[in-house]
Amino acid sequence: MAFISLCILAMLVLATVGAARPWFSHAHEVVHAGMALTCGAAAVAVLARLAANDSGVETLTLPIGLPWLHANLRLDALSAIFLLAVNLGGCLAAVFGWSYARHDAEPGRVLPVFPLFIAAMNLVLVADDAFVFLAAWEFMSLSSWLLVLATHREDETRRAAYVYLVMASFGTACLLLGFGILAGASGDYGFAAIRAHQLEPVPASFAVLLVLLGAGSKAGLVPLHVWLPLAHPAAPSHISALMSGVMTKVAIYGLMRVLFDLIGQPLWWWGAVLAVIGAVTAVVGVLHALMQDDIKKLLAYSTVENIGVIVIGLGLALVFKASGVPALAALAMTAAMLHVLNHSLFKSILFFSAGSILTATGERDLNQLGGLIHRMPATALFCLIGAAAISSLPPLNGFVAEWMLFQAVLNGPLLEQWELKIGFAVIGALLALSTALAAACFVRFYGIAFLGRARSARAEQAREVDPVMLTAIAVPAVLCLVIGVLPKLAISLIEPVNRLSVGEGMFDAGGHGGWVWLAPASAFGNSYSGFMMFMTILILTILAVYMIHRYASNRVRRSIPWGCGFTDPAPLGQYSASSFAQPIRRVFVSQLFGARDIVDMPAPGETRPARFELELRDPAWDWLFTPVVKLVGWIADKVDHLQFLTIRRYLTLMFLALVTLLVLVAVSQ
Amino acid sequence: MIFIQALLAGIYQVVQMLLVLAVAPGLVGLVRVVKARLIGRRGPPLIQPYLDLHRLLRKEVVLADNASWLFRVTPYLVFTAIWLAAALVPTFTTALALTATADLIALVALLASARFFLALAGMDVGTSFGGLGSSREMMIAALAEPAMLMVIFSIAILVRTTSLSMIVDFMLDGEVGLRISLALAAISLLMVAIAENGRIPVDNPATHLELTMVHEAMVLEYSGRHLALIEAAAMLKLALYMALIGCVFLPWGIAQPGDGPLAILIGLVTFVLKLACGAVALAVFETSIAKMRVFRYGEFLGGALLLSLLGAIFLYVSTGL
Numbered sequence: 001m002a003f004i005s006l007c008i009l010a011m012l013v014l015a016t017v018g019a020a021r022p023w024f025s026h027a028h029e030v031v032h033a034g035m036a037l038t039c040g041a042a043a044v045a046v047l048a049r050l051a052a053n054d055s056g057v058e059t060l061t062l063p064i065g066l067p068w069l070h071a072n073l074r075l076d077a078l079s080a081i082f083l084l085a086v087n088l089g090g091c092l093a094a095v096f097g098w099s100y101a102r103h104d105a106e107p108g109r110v111l112p113v114f115p116l117f118i119a120a121m122n123l124v125l126v127a128d129d130a131f132v133f134l135a136a137w138e139f140m141s142l143s144s145w146l147l148v149l150a151t152h153r154e155d156e157t158r159r160a161a162y163v164y165l166v167m168a169s170f171g172t173a174c175l176l177l178g179f180g181i182l183a184g185a186s187g188d189y190g191f192a193a194i195r196a197h198q199l200e201p202v203p204a205s206f207a208v209l210l211v212l213l214g215a216g217s218k219a220g221l222v223p224l225h226v227w228l229p230l231a232h233p234a235a236p237s238h239i240s241a242l243m244s245g246v247m248t249k250v251a252i253y254g255l256m257r258v259l260f261d262l263i264g265q266p267l268w269w270w271g272a273v274l275a276v277i278g279a280v281t282a283v284v285g286v287l288h289a290l291m292q293d294d295i296k297k298l299l300a301y302s303t304v305e306n307i308g309v310i311v312i313g314l315g316l317a318l319v320f321k322a323s324g325v326p327a328l329a330a331l332a333m334t335a336a337m338l339h340v341l342n343h344s345l346f347k348s349i350l351f352f353s354a355g356s357i358l359t360a361t362g363e364r365d366l367n368q369l370g371g372l373i374h375r376m377p378a379t380a381l382f383c384l385i386g387a388a389a390i391s392s393l394p395p396l397n398g399f400v401a402e403w404m405l406f407q408a409v410l411n412g413p414l415l416e417q418w419e420l421k422i423g424f425a426v427i428g429a430l431l432a433l434s435t436a437l438a439a440a441c442f443v444r445f446y447g448i449a450f451l452g453r454a455r456s457a458r459a460e461q462a463r464e465v466d467p468v469m470l471t472a473i474a475v476p477a478v479l480c481l482v483i484g485v486l487p488k489l490a491i492s493l494i495e496p497v498n499r500l501s502v503g504e505g506m507f508d509a510g511g512h513g514g515w516v517w518l519a520p521a522s523a524f525g526n527s528y529s530g531f532m533m534f535m536t537i538l539i540l541t542i543l544a545v546y547m548i549h550r551y552a553s554n555r556v557r558r559s560i561p562w563g564c565g566f567t568d569p570a571p572l573g574q575y576s577a578s579s580f581a582q583p584i585r586r587v588f589v590s591q592l593f594g595a596r597d598i599v600d601m602p603a604p605g606e607t608r609p610a611r612f613e614l615e616l617r618d619p620a621w622d623w624l625f626t627p628v629v630k631l632v633g634w635i636a637d638k639v640d641h642l643q644f645l646t647i648r649r650y651l652t653l654m655f656l657a658l659v660t661l662l663v664l665v666a667v668s669q
Numbered sequence: 670m671i672f673i674q675a676l677l678a679g680i681y682q683v684v685q686m687l688l689v690l691a692v693a694p695g696l697v698g699l700v701r702v703v704k705a706r707l708i709g710r711r712g713p714p715l716i717q718p719y720l721d722l723h724r725l726l727r728k729e730v731v732l733a734d735n736a737s738w739l740f741r742v743t744p745y746l747v748f749t750a751i752w753l754a755a756a757l758v759p760t761f762t763t764a765l766a767l768t769a770t771a772d773l774i775a776l777v778a779l780l781a782s783a784r785f786f787l788a789l790a791g792m793d794v795g796t797s798f799g800g801l802g803s804s805r806e807m808m809i810a811a812l813a814e815p816a817m818l819m820v821i822f823s824i825a826i827l828v829r830t831t832s833l834s835m836i837v838d839f840m841l842d843g844e845v846g847l848r849i850s851l852a853l854a855a856i857s858l859l860m861v862a863i864a865e866n867g868r869i870p871v872d873n874p875a876t877h878l879e880l881t882m883v884h885e886a887m888v889l890e891y892s893g894r895h896l897a898l899i900e901a902a903a904m905l906k907l908a909l910y911m912a913l914i915g916c917v918f919l920p921w922g923i924a925q926p927g928d929g930p931l932a933i934l935i936g937l938v939t940f941v942l943k944l945a946c947g948a949v950a951l952a953v954f955e956t957s958i959a960k961m962r963v964f965r966y967g968e969f970l971g972g973a974l975l976l977s978l979l980g981a982i983f984l985y986v987s988t989g990l
Contacts, residue, residue, distance in 0.1 A: 370795065373737045384739070393782040394775055406774050406818070410825050413985050421985040428822055429978050432815035439781055439814075440807035443788045447803060452795030453735060517769065526831045532770040533753070533779070540749040548726065548894050555729035555893075562733070562890055563796035575792065575800020583808035587967035 001058035001075045004083065004126055007042040011035065011119035018112035028101065031111055035094035039118065043087035046080040047493070055496040059128060072190055074128035077496035078261065081337055082125050082253045084493070085344040089246040090118040093238040096352050096472035099465070100238055103359055109150040110236060117143040117242065121250050130179040130189035134172065137254070141168035141218070144247060147239045148231045160230035167227040171217040175254070178210030182262060194262045204263055208270050211258045212277075218251035220304045221311065222281040223620035228304060229288070233296030233364075237355025238472075240296055244303040245347035249340050252310055259318060260501035268322040268415075272423060275315025279427045282308030282434035287589055290441045291616055293366050293577045295354045298445055299347065302390065305434055306343045309405070310336050312431060316408050319420060321502045328411050329502035331520055335404035337494045342389070342397045342483065345476040349386030352473045353379055357449065359469070360462040366577035368456040369449040375462040378470050380450045382477040387446045389480040391439040395530040395537070396484035400518065402435060403528050407520070437584070444580045453571035485530045488515045578614055593617055674764070674926065681933075682756065682766040688937075689755040689912070693904040694718035696911070696944050703952035718904065725897035733794040733890055743790035744891065744898035750783040751902045755909040759916050761936030763834035764926035772831040773821045777814060780865075783902070784810055791887035802887030805963065809871065809883065812970035813861045819977035820861070823854040824917060826984045833916065840920045850987075853980035855918050860973035862910040864966070866903070869955040871966060874903075911947040912940070919943065 014034045021027040055077050062071040075083075097114070104110060120143055123136035145165055151157045181203050182194045199207065217224035232243045259266060259274075285304030292298040313336025320329035354364070356379045363369055373380040389396040409431065412424025454460040464470075483490045498504060519527035548554075560567050568574075582597075589595045593616050600611040645653075698715045705712025732741070757771050757779075771779060784806065791803035825831045827848065828839040864871045867884040874884070888899050916923060922939025924932035961969060 371735065373739060373793075374735070377738075388782070388785060391781075391785060392778065393785055394771075394778045399775075399778050402778075403774055407831075410822060410831065413826055418986055422982050425819075425822065425978060425981040425985045428981070429815055429819055429974070432818040433811070433974075436781070436811040436814035439785055440811050443785060443792075443803060443807050447789050447792035447800075451737065451739070451789060451793045452800070519769070526772045526774075527769045528772060528775045529770045532767065533775070536753050536767065536770070537746070537749050540752060541745050544745055544749060544898070548898075552726040552897075553729055553894055557729055557731050558734055559731050560734060561794045561796050562731075562892075563794075564798060564889065568796060571795060573797050574795045575797060575804060580800060580804045583805055583963070584811060586964055587808060587812070587971075 001060045001073065001126070003045050004042055004075060004122065005060060005062075005073060007038050007045075007087075008119050008122050008126075010038045011115040011122070014038070014115040015112050015119065018115060021108050021111050027111060028107065029098070031115060032094045032098040032101070035115055035118065036091050036098070039087040039090035039094060042122070043084055043091060046083045046087070050077065050080050050084065050493040050496060053492070053496060055499050069129065069131060069189065071132050072128035072192075073126045073132070074191070075126055077500045078253070078256060079125045081494065081497050082249060082340070083122065085249050085341055086118070086121050086125065086246050089242055089344045089348055090121075092348050092352070092472050092476060093242050096241070096355065096469055097236075097238040099468040100352075100355050100359060101236060104150070104236060105153075106150065109152075110147060110239065113143050113146045114239065117147060117239075121247060124250050125253060128191045130183065130191070130194070133191075133254075134176060134179065137175065138172055140247065140250065141172065144231075144235075144239075144243055147235045147243075150236060150239070151234055154234075156230075157234040160227070160234045163227045164231040167217050167224065171214045171224075174210045174214030174217070176214075178207050178214055178258070181207040181210065182258070191257075191262060195264070198264055201267060205267065205270070208259065208263065211255060212274070215251045215254040215258075216277070219248045219255070219307045219311070220251075220281075220285075221277055221307065222284045222304070223624050225281070225285065225304045226618065226620050226625060229292075229297050229300040232300040232303065233294065237296070237351050237358060240300070240354075241348045241351035244300055244351060245344040248303060248307050249344060252307070252314070252340060255311075256314065256501065259314070260321075266318050266322045268319050268417065268420070271315045271318030271320075271322060272420060273315070274318060275312050275427050276423065278308045278311030278313075278315055279430035279434075280308070281305070281311065283430050283437070284308075284592075286434045286437040286441055287584075287592065288618070290437060290444065290581050290584055291589060291593070291595070291614075294364050295357065295366060295369075295445065295449060296351070296364055298366075298441070299350050299354060302350075302438070302441065303343075303347060305438060306339065306347070306390070308434065309401075309431065310339050310343070312336075312427060313339060313401075313405055313408070316405070316424075316427075317502060319415065320408070320411075323415050325411075325414060326502050326504040328408060328414070330498040330504045331404055331411075332408040333498050333502050334491055334494050334520075335401045335408060337497055338397075338404070338483075338487070338490055339401040341490060341493075342401055342480070345479050345483075346386045346390045346398065348476045349382060349473055349480070350390065352469065353383035353386065356465040356469055356473070357462075359465055361456075361458045363456065363458055366445070366448045369454075369459045370452045370456075370571065370574065371450075371454040371459060372462055373450040375460075376450075376464045378464060379473060382470070382473040383450065384446060385477040385480055386473075387442040389484065391442045392435050393439070394484070394528075395481075395534040397480045397487070397490075398484075400484060400487040400528075400530065402431075403518070404520070405431065407526060437588075440584060444577065448575075448577045448580065452574050455571050455574070455576075485534045486515060487518055487530060491518075578612075589616075593619065675766070678764045678766040678768075678926075681762050681764055685760055685762075685765060686752065686756045688760060688940075689905060689908055690752065690901075692941065692944060693755075693901070693908040694722060696908050696948055697904045699945060699948040700907075700952050700955075703949050704956055707952060707956045718900075722897050722901055725892075725900070726894050728893040730893035730895055736794055736890070739786075740790050740793040740890075741895070743786045744895040744902075746786050747783045748898040748902045748905075750779055750786075751905045751909065754779045754783075755905045755912070757833065758909055758912045759833055759837050759923055760912050760940045761922075762924040762926075762928070762933055763837045764924070764928075765834065768832065768834045773825070773833060773836075774818065774831055776833070777817050777821065780906070781810070781814060787887060787899070790891075791889075794890045796890065798886045798889045802883055802885070802889070805883045805966075806887055809864050809966055809970065812967065812974055813864045816857055816970060816974040816977050817861045817865075819974065819981050820854045820858045823850050823977065823980040823984050826981065827851065837916050837920045837923055838925060840917065841923065841925065848984075850980040850983045851918070853976050853983075855914070857973045857977035857980065858914060858917075860969065860976075862914065864970055864973075866907045866910060868951065870958050870961045871969065873960055908944065911944055915940070915943040915947070 120139035127133035220228040289301035316332035791799040
């Protein structure tokens with residue numbers, strides 16, 4: 001605990017170093033190296049703690065804050081697993097930023113805020129009272145808002161930052177009210193007091209709703225996701241990776257801290273609501289991602305999808321916990337936590353790759369890229385691992401979490417409520433749909449950006465990025481493979497979290513023991529082994545290559561592409577990003593998002609160019625945000641009159657307010 | 670005793686891997702022969718697919734100028750992934766060494782891995798045909814995969830496992846009986862199998878140079894040994910789906926752990942018979958139906974998905990477990 005506090009303190013010091021950039025020429029190096037070391041040390045510390053299967057609790061009270069309430073900090077298993085994700089992501093981002101941020105137009109806007117942002121996230125995770133939690137939460141929001149504004153000269157960024165600020169304030173307001181209900185009339189905002197305080201079902205449900213709105217808007221749950229694909233891509237790429245891969249996880253932490261720890265025994269329908277929202281979020285997120293041409297926007301929408309998957313896991317865990325089946329709750333919880341770690345890894349790979357592409361070509365538009373596998377071979381290899389992992393393909397890590405989640409869904413018939421039984425089947429179908437669509441999405445992303453022929457001169461002249469950036473991409477890629485092949489390593493870290501949140505660890509593998517097999521006793525005795533699969537494929541592939549090259553043929557001739565006898569001279573004849581998505585657009589999206597293809601084909605003889613445009617609408621904007629914005633504007637107009645009253649009327653208003661409050665007090669006593 | 674069983678399981682596993690590899694081209698040959706006879710042609714000899722593979726393997730590879738390493742690695746990965754998947758489905762016995770490596774869900778994901786790489790390879794050279802094939806393949810997969818998983822859910826709820834060997838053992842015990850959910854799942858699985866293997870009415874394996882093709886467009890740039898591997902993988906996939914349908918819905922004849930050599934022999938014979946029946950049924954079905962337009966796929970596979978979901982929901986509600 002003391003060590004983590006020291007790390008946070010070191011980050012704050014580094015933030016001041018960053019702020020001193022105009023007077024200190026090595027600020028860039030000091031901040032990035034310092035952040036890499038600090039985050040790395042913090043990550044190793046919590047990793048050691050989790051690996052020792054330590055479910056102890058450490059607390060620390062700092063004599064700062066309000067006079068009657070000191071700042072309480074606390075480190076337990078739940079904090080530790082999220083600290084691991086945050087600091088691992090932070091460390092990688094600092095390494096990547098060492099090279100990447102040199103290309104920033106205005107480094108002074110990022111350098112001081114970057115350490116502050118990570119420090120704020122760390123502080124949220126160790127907060128032990130609502131004041132520290134909310135203050136750190138707000139710090140996290142505002143520092144990330146400043147980071148989004150790093151590219152403030154673009155109009156789109158300013159709009160994104162505005163929407164983000166509004167949503168962040170809304171989220172914090174909801175959390176504030178939520179904690180207010182949780183603390184109850186006694187008004188003790190320490191988490192220990194909240195934990196001891198048992199709420200009636202109705203106020204508890206209100207608190208859950210408010211926390212879901214507050215944390216959900218930060219995590220990007222549908223329909224509160226609209227700010228995320230605007231804000232995350234606007235920041236520099238290593239910050240985008242942090243916001244997508246890590247900050248959303250901090251929001252998930254907030255949700256979990258309340259639902260699995262503070263509130264006590266949950267009601268089953270909270271979990272059901274959570275799982276349904278998660279399933280809808282997953283499908284809507286991935287469909288949006290499939291429609292995007294901007295690589296960073298695509299990745300941001302894919303974050304929405306993955307958050308959906310995590311929330312499905314949490315929802316199932318909550319349902320099972322409320323129904324008194326802790327072993328299954330632990331299974332779903334393990335899946336969710338593993339996906340938290342996984343997503344922070346592969347989202348780092350993918351956003352860093354996007355940053356590399358941006359550095360090498362200056363392009364974010366898929367339709368301007370292509371053929372980068374020839375010019376950026378190392379980035380292409382690591383990005384392929386990331387793309388395959390996020391598509392939940394075995395033997396990589398994404399699939400392990402997916403597999404456990406499906407095993408948890410399969411246990412739906414164990415539950416009593418028939419709503420849940422049907423609901424589980426539908427959630428399983430939506431989860432499967434989102435997985436399959438994610439694979440399509442990342443085939444599109446990778447195939448258009450890295451494969452084929454270059455679609456622009458800048459893509460043609462791309463060069464591989466420097467070794468520092470490559471290292472930051474390679475490390476998570478290797479981790480993805482390791483966790484995929486030996487998932488027990490990561491799962492053993494999650495057991496203390498299970499004990500804390502649902503009351504049971506799970507992985508005493510039923511039939512088969514050992515570190516090779518994944519065979520939770522709770523999953524019908526089903527098993528999966530990434531290790532065996534990986535080794536078998538490896539051996540068979542080597543065997544096939546050897547046999548064929550030895551006994552059949554090993555000759556190769558290079559030639560022009562066949563293409564059914566027609567070699568297309570210009571690379572524009574290739575499939576583009578929007579043409580790749582067209583079948584899926586027609587099948588899934590045309591009704592849901594009102595997608596329209598507008599084709600303007602000139603008649604023969606006309607000299608104007610043919611045009612193709614794609615129109616997409618987000619129902620969340622149309623049905624929720626536009627009406628709300630209009631309503632707020634209307635109310636603001638009306639309230640505006642209050643600005644221009646005489647002093648007499650102001651006094652009357654104050655008097656009326658006082659009387660009303662007094663009456664309220666009198667009635668409630 | 671346990672050692673002997675483990676040894677036997679290992680041997681059976683190797684036999685099974687060789688068996689699927691040996692019969693898969695014959696299966697495709699049989700489908701072609703029956704189809705030709707049904708429409709009044711003599712058709713190629715039964716061993717034509719073997720000869721085709723042999724010829725392709727000995728030919729040189731003609732690579733497009735801008736093909737990357739991914740393009741050259743993909744055939745091997747796709748072939749081994751599907752070969753491994755085919756080796757996991759019990760054909761003649763459930764006593765297989767690798768059976769715990771992957772359950773049905775992992776099997777579907779393994780096939781998805783193969784598809785992922787094949788679709789990427791289709792986009793590698795940068796011709797419009799490759800992109801067209803990849804894009805359509807992923808659209809089909811986006812519907813077929815969830816449908817397949819829902820079928821698996823139905824089966825899993827009924828027999829309380831997703832492990833293939835255990836499913837077969839359970840089905841052989843005959844406790845399941847006839848169930849409406851199982852019928853729905855079977856229909857849905859058949860539809861998925863047709864789509865995944867690129868058979869009529871979704872795709873036409875015999876077509877070339879047509880805008881309606883999917884799989885063939887994706888692998889258009891492949892030649893020589895690479896093409897041989899991809900064709901072999903496609904054949905294995907057809908055999909895999911037939912074996913899967915056979916082992917889940919018609920498990921009779923499959924030997925169980927501890928059975929003697931006679932049961933193994935019966936298992937082998939019934940497996941070949943099942944495949945032959947499947948081939949004839951597929952040929953009859955394909956000759957009696959017309960190919961669909963591309964954008965009808967959504968309805969076809971959406972139907973499969975809804976059927977399987979319906980089946981799963983029936984079971985979720987009716988099973989107290």
